[in-house]
Amino acid sequence: MQSSFLDAPAAQAQSFTLDTVKSWQSFRDYLEDARKMWVISYCDSPRLLLELFDEFELEALELISGNVKDYRDRLTDEDTDLVDRLEHLKREGRLTIYTCPTKTVHSKVYLLEKADGTYRCMTGSANLTRNSWGNHTNHLAVFETPAGTEVHEAFRRDYELHREEYGERFLDDLTEQLDEQDEDRATVIENWVAGRSSSRDEVEEVTMKLARQAVQQSDGADDEAEIRLSLRGFDPDVQEQVKSEFQSLGGQAGPDSASIDTGGFSRFLSRRFGIPGLWVEDADVHFAPPGQPARTLTRPVPDDPGPIDDALAHLESYLATVDAHGQTNEPEAVKAHMLETLLYFFWAPFVNEHARLFARRNVPSLDKRLPFLYLQGESNSGKGTLLEFGLRLISEGTVTAPVDADEVGLKQFRGLRQAHSSFPLAVDDIEKSKVHRLDPLRNYWTQWDEERRFPTILFTSNDRKPQAWFRNRAKMLSLNVRFNPTPAAEAEVQDIIQTESPLFGWVAHQLLREAPPGERWMEADVLAPVRAALFDLYERADRAVPPYLHDEPAEQRYDPGRREWQRIAADNQFAMERRQDDLYLTFGEDIRPWKIAEFRRHLPADVRADQEGRRIVVRSPERFEDWLGEARGDQRGATRGRAFEHTVHGV
Numbered sequence: 012m013q014s015s016f017l018d019a020p021a022a023q024a025q026s027f028t029l030d031t032v033k034s035w036q037s038f039r040d041y042l043e044d045a046r047k048m049w050v051i052s053y054c055d056s057p058r059l060l061l062e063l064f065d066e067f068e069l070e071a072l073e074l075i076s077g078n079v080k081d082y083r084d085r086l087t088d089e090d091t092d093l094v095d096r097l098e099h100l101k102r103e104g105r106l107t108i109y110t111c112p113t114k115t116v117h118s119k120v121y122l123l124e125k126a127d128g129t130y131r132c133m134t135g136s137a138n139l140t141r142n143s144w145g146n147h148t149n150h151l152a153v154f155e156t157p158a159g160t161e162v163h164e165a166f167r168r169d170y171e172l173h174r175e176e177y178g179e180r181f182l183d184d185l186t187e188q189l190d191e192q193d194e195d196r197a198t199v200i201e202n203w204v205a206g207r208s209s210s211r212d213e214v215e216e217v218t219m220k221l222a223r224q225a226v227q228q229s230d231g232a233d234d235e236a237e238i239r240l241s242l243r244g245f246d247p248d249v250q251e252q253v254k255s256e257f258q259s260l261g262g263q264a265g266p267d268s269a270s271i272d273t274g275g276f277s278r279f280l281s282r283r284f285g286i287p288g289l290w291v292e293d294a295d296v297h298f299a300p301p302g303q304p305a306r307t308l309t310r311p312v313p314d315d316p317g318p319i320d321d322a323l324a325h326l327e328s329y330l331a332t333v334d335a336h337g338q339t340n341e342p343e344a345v346k347a348h349m350l351e352t353l354l355y356f357f358w359a360p361f362v363n364e365h366a367r368l369f370a371r372r373n374v375p376s377l378d379k380r381l382p383f384l385y386l387q388g389e390s391n392s393g394k395g396t397l398l399e400f401g402l403r404l405i406s407e408g409t410v411t412a413p414v415d416a417d418e419v420g421l422k423q424f425r426g427l428r429q430a431h432s433s434f435p436l437a438v439d440d441i442e443k444s445k446v447h448r449l450d451p452l453r454n455y456w457t458q459w460d461e462e463r464r465f466p467t468i469l470f471t472s473n474d475r476k477p478q479a480w481f482r483n484r485a486k487m488l489s490l491n492v493r494f495n496p497t498p499a500a501e502a503e504v505q506d507i508i509q510t511e512s513p514l515f516g517w518v519a520h521q522l523l524r525e526a527p528p529g530e531r532w533m534e535a536d537v538l539a540p541v542r543a544a545l546f547d548l549y550e551r552a553d554r555a556v557p558p559y560l561h562d563e564p565a566e567q568r569y570d571p572g573r574r575e576w577q578r579i580a581a582d583n584q585f586a587m588e589r590r591q592d593d594l595y596l597t598f599g600e601d602i603r604p605w606k607i608a609e610f611r612r613h614l615p616a617d618v619r620a621d622q623e624g625r626r627i628v629v630r631s632p633e634r635f636e637d638w639l640g641e642a643r644g645d646q647r648g649a650t651r652g653r654a655f656e657h658t659v660h661g662v
Contacts, residue, residue: 077116205243572613
């Protein structure tokens, strides 16, 4: 059993080392005396494979690439010489590459045979790539062992298990084409590299291919290289659109290709879809700010509580503007809904990770499990400023404004899934009548699969309660506050929101590395992982948790609809009568039907309420009773008692 050598690794190996590896050169030192390699890596570089053969004079290399279904996605038409060499090595029996078309494989395993016949067996967090060493520290368990030991055999079996379960040989089809076709070798390779292996929408395929290259460049390198795209095989209209847009953004175009830097690519996404590029890959958040080099956003939480306390104080200072400059009867509820919106921003980049977990656990109907956000508030309630602050928090201050609802239409929402970016679309000041026309949002997640990246969407609106189909797919928040600050107060708020915060980078690190997708992600509250991460930061800073931060979603703990129902129940504005399994709520003649309809829309969906003239018929009376009685502190149940004291015999 493998556990035996893990219990006492030195007993089966000549040496055993745990090493924290901080640079590519340090990792390279472990590879350079290998003559044969068997490697499983989540991400890798085709060009690096050739460098290993050249620098180390490798006899053979076998690679299982865990994060790609078709290795051609990592190649451009300028890589034909590289492919030529890869195919020669494959034909000689020195190079074998396996892709994993049925599953994403995050394993990192290295089985290295040295010249003296002994083996170096390694596992840990390091991928076979130069990328990300500027921002990452990796950990390795390293065994030096003769052939045939339990350690060696365990690594060999594990490698072979991955290959048998997930591996599909790469380059075999190219070798067949080279053997069967009469064209010269260079032409066959060029056509093969350009061959489109996908049946997806062509615009989405463009963004997917470019996104993969942008992720590879988000490693903190000083000089940003261009990313290149082969357009062979694409529709001529798509080719011309891409070339024209790239050139207008400073890129280049050739007969069958286009190139642009990552900042330009992100401007392309922003222009076409309203969002920049953001991708979660290999336990990192990769971000391409418009017009700037790509970068990673994930940051380890510091051991020193001081910076954590400062960042939390900064967050609280923004929420404290409700007390300083807002007019409201319920400041705690307003701050809770504002914070809930910011937690949603923190969660939004990970929505595809949530979708992946749900899909693997066979959770049905992603559309009702991955909610949009709808934030309602009157004019001057601070909705736009809140969106700006949220966008700044998740972009290191580089995205500063939401999209105006008047500038986006049905076509833009329908095409949003082509962006292949997890950066959320924030739409400010939309009318609910326009929301009702956004039919693509009804089944937004239906066509999602693990290769795709859909952004989630946040809306703000002056209008209350959109239609039921949308409410069933959205997190509904509200801001019952009015800001009318002086110029000095406005300047104070701008100083707060324009101050860069490290919070999102820490939350990202917690979600991806300290508490990756698991059982907490399966809770009904999709923000539970983010909520837990924020509580953890308060604990690390030894800072008092503010009363508006709670483990219950704000829209449940501070439900404005429930408060309205508690008010009208306390004022005896309706009479109640129980008829068999239903509860009839009859309103007086002084309350107009449209107002009764508004009351009905305040009820949660699981109350199952219908309106019949001046009556509301509740199909789930017990749920209605529980909901109406859910109040905070010692008020809990008080309204419930008054409202239901006569329901047994009717009123």
